[in-house]
Amino acid sequence: MADSAVNNKPASGERVARDLVQLIREIVPLLENVRHSIEESTSHIPKASKQLSNVTQATESATVEILNVLESMTNRITQAEEKLAVVKRSVEKTNNAVRKLQAAVVALPEAQRKPFEEAVADVNAQLGDPGRDEGFRLAEEFLARTKEESMSIAISLQVQDITSQQIAGVAHIIEGVREQLASALFRFENGTAATDIEEPNHFKDKVFDTNAQYSKSPERQSDADEIVRQFTNGKQ
Amino acid sequence: MADHKFLVVDDSLTMRRIVVNALKTLGYEQVVEAQDGKDAVAKLMTESPTFVITDWNMPEMNGLDLTKWIRANGQFESIPILMITTRGNKDDVIEAMKARVNNYIVKPFTPQGLKEKIDQILKTTEAKA
Numbered sequence: 001m002a003d004s005a006v007n008n009k010p011a012s013g014e015r016v017a018r019d020l021v022q023l024i025r026e027i028v029p030l031l032e033n034v035r036h037s038i039e040e041s042t043s044h045i046p047k048a049s050k051q052l053s054n055v056t057q058a059t060e061s062a063t064v065e066i067l068n069v070l071e072s073m074t075n076r077i078t079q080a081e082e083k084l085a086v087v088k089r090s091v092e093k094t095n096n097a098v099r100k101l102q103a104a105v106v107a108l109p110e111a112q113r114k115p116f117e118e119a120v121a122d123v124n125a126q127l128g129d130p131g132r133d134e135g136f137r138l139a140e141e142f143l144a145r146t147k148e149e150s151m152s153i154a155i156s157l158q159v160q161d162i163t164s165q166q167i168a169g170v171a172h173i174i175e176g177v178r179e180q181l182a183s184a185l186f187r188f189e190n191g192t193a194a195t196d197i198e199e200p201n202h203f204k205d206k207v208f209d210t211n212a213q214y215s216k217s218p219e220r221q222s223d224a225d226e227i228v229r230q231f232t233n234g235k236q
Numbered sequence: 237m238a239d240h241k242f243l244v245v246d247d248s249l250t251m252r253r254i255v256v257n258a259l260k261t262l263g264y265e266q267v268v269e270a271q272d273g274k275d276a277v278a279k280l281m282t283e284s285p286t287f288v289i290t291d292w293n294m295p296e297m298n299g300l301d302l303t304k305w306i307r308a309n310g311q312f313e314s315i316p317i318l319m320i321t322t323r324g325n326k327d328d329v330i331e332a333m334k335a336r337v338n339n340y341i342v343k344p345f346t347p348q349g350l351k352e353k354i355d356q357i358l359k360t361t362e363a364k365a
Contacts, residue, residue, distance in 0.1 A: 063250045071257065076283065147261075154257055158344040161248040162322055165293070191278060207247065207293040212322035212343075220324035220342045227326060228340055231333040232360070 273297025
C-alpha cells in the first residue's frame with residue numbers, strides 16, 4: 001500500500017488482500033501479547049490486595065499490642081498515684097502527731113523534758129526535711145505527666161483506623177481495575193471466563209471513608225462545630 | 237459523672253479501645269462496646285446505656301441508621317448521641333444533625349475535644365430533663 005501511494009497508482013485487489021493478510025499476521029501476536037499482559041496483570045491483583053490486607057492486619061495487631069502496654073502502664077501509674085497519696089497522708093498525720101507531742105513536752109516539768117525534746121528533735125529532723133514536700137510535688141507531677149503522655153500516644157494510634165480506611169479505599173480502586181481487566185480478558189477468550197484468576201475479597205466486609213485523613217488541623221472540626229451550632233441554635 | 241453508662245459503637249477494635257480509654261481517663265468507668273449498629277441495638281436492649289458514642293462507617297448497620305433507629309424508638313429516643321467519624325464534609329455533618337445526633341466529632345479526636353462535647357451534650361440534655 002505504501003508503494004502504490006509512492007507510485008500514485010491504484011492498488012490492485014490482490015495487493016490489498018496480501019497487505020491485509022500481512023497486517024493480520026503482525027497484529028495477531030501483538031494481540032496475544034496484550035492478552036498475556038492483561039492476564040498477568042489481572043492475576044497479580046489478588047496478591048496486591050492480599051498484601052494490603054496483611055498490612056492492615058499487621059498494623060491492627062501492633063496497635064492493639066501498644067494499647068495493651070499503654071493500658072498496663074496507665075494502671076501502674078494510677079496504683080503509684082494511690083500509694084503516693086497514702087504515704088503523703090501518713091506523713092501529714094505523723095507531722096500532726098509530732099506537733100501535739102511538742103506541745104505536750106513543753107507542759108512537762110523541766111527536769112523530765114530533755115529525753116522527750118531530743119526524741120522530738122530526731123523525728124523533726126526526718127519529717128522536717130525541706131525536700132520532702134518538694135519531693136511529693138515532683139513525684140505527683142511526674143506521674144501525672146507520664147499518664148498524660150501515655151494517653152497522647154493512645155490518641156495518636158487513631159492513625160491505624162484512619163490509614164486502614166485509606167488502604168481499603170485503595171483496595172477498592174484496585175478491585176475496580178481488576179474487574180475491568182477481567183472483563184477485557186473475557187472478551188479475548190471468546191466469552192469464556194478465565195477461571196484460574198482468583199477473585200480477591202480481603203476487603204469485602206470493610207466499610208470505609210475514601211476521604212479519611214489523619215490531620216490535626218482544627219478546620220474540619222470547626223466547620224462541623226459551626227453546623228452543629230446552627231442546628232442547636234447555639235446551645236452546643 | 238459516674239452515673240452515666242456509655243455505649244461505644246465502632247467496627248474498629250483499636251478505635252473502641254481508644255475511646256473507652258479516653259472515657260475512663262475522664263472518669264467514666266461504665267462503658268460497654270458494640271462492633272456495629274446491629275450489635276448496638278442488641279446492647280441497647282440488654283445494657284441500658286445512657287449515652288451513645290458511635291462511628292458512622294460500619295458494616296451491618298451504620299451509625300447514621302443506628303441514630304435514626306434510636307430516634308424512632310420511643311424507649312431510647314432521648315439518649316444522647318455523639319458521632320465520632322472520619323467523615324468531615326459539611327454535607328455529612330448536616331445529614332447526621334438531621335438524623336438528630338447531639339454533636340459531632342471529626343476523627344482524629346482529642347481527649348479535650350471529647351470532654352467538651354460530652355459536657356455540652358449533658359448540660360443541654362440534663363437542662364431539658
